[in-house]
Amino acid sequence: MTPRGRGAGAVTLKDVAAAAGVSVATASQALSGRGRMTPATRERVRGAAEDLGYLANALAQGLRTGRTRALGVHHERAAANLRTPYFRDFLAGAVEAAHRHDHDLVVLSSDTSRPRTTAPRVDGVVVVDPIADDLRARELMALPVPVVAGEHVPSSMPPCAVVAADHATAVRAVLDAAARQGVRHPMLVAPDENSGWGEVLRDVVGAWSAERGLTPVLVASRFGELSVDRHEELLAPVLADRPEVDLVLAASPFAAQAAMAVLRGMGRQPGRDVLVAACADEPALLAEDPPVTAVELPAYALGVACVERLVAILEDDRGPAAALGTVQTVPAPVHLRASTAGALTRAMA
Amino acid sequence: MTPRGRGAGAVTLKDVAAAAGVSVATASQALSGRGRMTPATRERVRGAAEDLGYLANALAQGLRTGRTRALGVHHERAAANLRTPYFRDFLAGAVEAAHRHDHDLVVLSSDTSRPRTTAPRVDGVVVVDPIADDLRARELMALPVPVVAGEHVPSSMPPCAVVAADHATAVRAVLDAAARQGVRHPMLVAPDENSGWGEVLRDVVGAWSAERGLTPVLVASRFGELSVDRHEELLAPVLADRPEVDLVLAASPFAAQAAMAVLRGMGRQPGRDVLVAACADEPALLAEDPPVTAVELPAYALGVACVERLVAILEDDRGPAAALGTVQTVPAPVHLRASTAGALTRAMA
């Protein structure tokens, strides 16, 4: 009958009420500052709570009020991705903002092998990098709590409030720089339709190319593929097939590294015969020869912005629905490096 | 009467029960796999839950069962410290282990300006670097849930299960290396009695010195001081006062950097006239001239170990009390570098 375990021994409001000689209801109001009562009573209850070391049970409070003062963060394979600086920075930003607003920040378990059987005890959720085939993400987005997506939502997922890096501006800066070097045959290597980021990149490159009467080559990769080798396997045949390509714009820095290797293997010199750039930065890109132009994804700022957005939605009287389609962007610095700085020497006319 | 807000609209067990034509009690048992009933009934309930997208309310479940499947992490000024690699690595390890055991991981709000009014909804807490004057840490340690300290607990705090780096072994390796270069007058700069780490370092250096008939100079600093300048202000007078010191062992890498600067300013050449080492590593130490010997604190491994320990305590039938005094250590690699490699040229006999 009594719950097994850890909760046992905790001081409850009943204990405080008894000690102060009032009812639990009065005690509750005394502590929350609500209700009208003599200052004396209120002080007596406060004192009792203090003496007993009373801390309200957040579970019970949350059950009753529907508010938990906790926010959740979900990332597909959170534990594994926590090895990447991107998610770490993001999380650091999210924690900073959550704590500033006096909320706990819950890193939701993301063992995707089994579906959650339980709705997380949070007031809202940030889904970092929503991926269409991430079942957990879908579950969370179906929850009756507001959701903010950290990055664009693939079109096959339900809409929600979005906070994303300003890829369009950043990628256009890269493309313009490449154009100045005479690029005519851009290739985009980007995650497939499971990723909203991939969709955005295709849109931007598509629009930019159309404005110039160019036709980009589009190659689909898998989101979250961190292996350079795998990307080489993907790119070797397509690059062999398309010798006219004079710019490889890769979403992933690992794909960019792979492109460098493959091109070199084909006897083409990156930065001269062909330009290379990435839509996400990584220290390794600086160590390449030549160093690879890249967009810096502002992970920390995104973490902050996502949580700020979530808090704003929670406090919005119009209700969470008002936020559904909205997109907010965070600037993404562009680092132009030697891989896009050399005038193209056109090997083949 | 109905709680305002976010919870509204959620599918409850009542809805599932109604859809399946059973009572909530039966529905509960059907889903949890407990209780005896016809497979047909169980399937019907499962199906209804599936169709409605039912997720159990973790708050209610937790209130009833006393288990939330969530673990908390507390760090003084968590948000600020999340800028340091140490806490990031620690957190990454903690998340990995927590998720492996199917628990959410809550980064507890650590706005220390106001005390928590609410007990966090977690089954147990990891307190990273417990500091004696951290009120939040004390609050958490008074909670009726098990607590694991990530690093030694200062003697003025209540005891709990401890998981710490093996400072003793590591520091002794550094001291032995220094002794081989002829060190006779070691100085230890370590956090004051607010920090269990500081206490351990003083104990180790004290014991080691006693074994050799040496008397170490002990300087107390403030835990968490990340500024090199502040450390310089602290060290300049003491080092001027104690020209005989031939080894500065600093707990913090920033104190080690400060020592390097101060010594150089005094015309003493670190690595030759005087040795320098740190009890925590930092990239900047590699860039010093000469590079500074340091102990690498295994943050990620500590994060994993703390959570593993917490889970073990939660599953231990003997109850959490059994774990109270225990200390578990994680190896801390030592990086011997040039700052302790040169034979001391004794400027003064």
Next chain:
DNA sequence: GTGAAAGCGCTAACAG
């Protein structure tokens, strides 16, 4: 096999 009822700790109406 299944349902009714109690209660985890708390808050919000409504009486008194």
Next chain:
DNA sequence: CTGTTAGCGCTTTCAC
């Protein structure tokens, strides 16, 4: 001004 009452969603005896 304060106490009584009801109920948040769930689990768990205990009758039927």
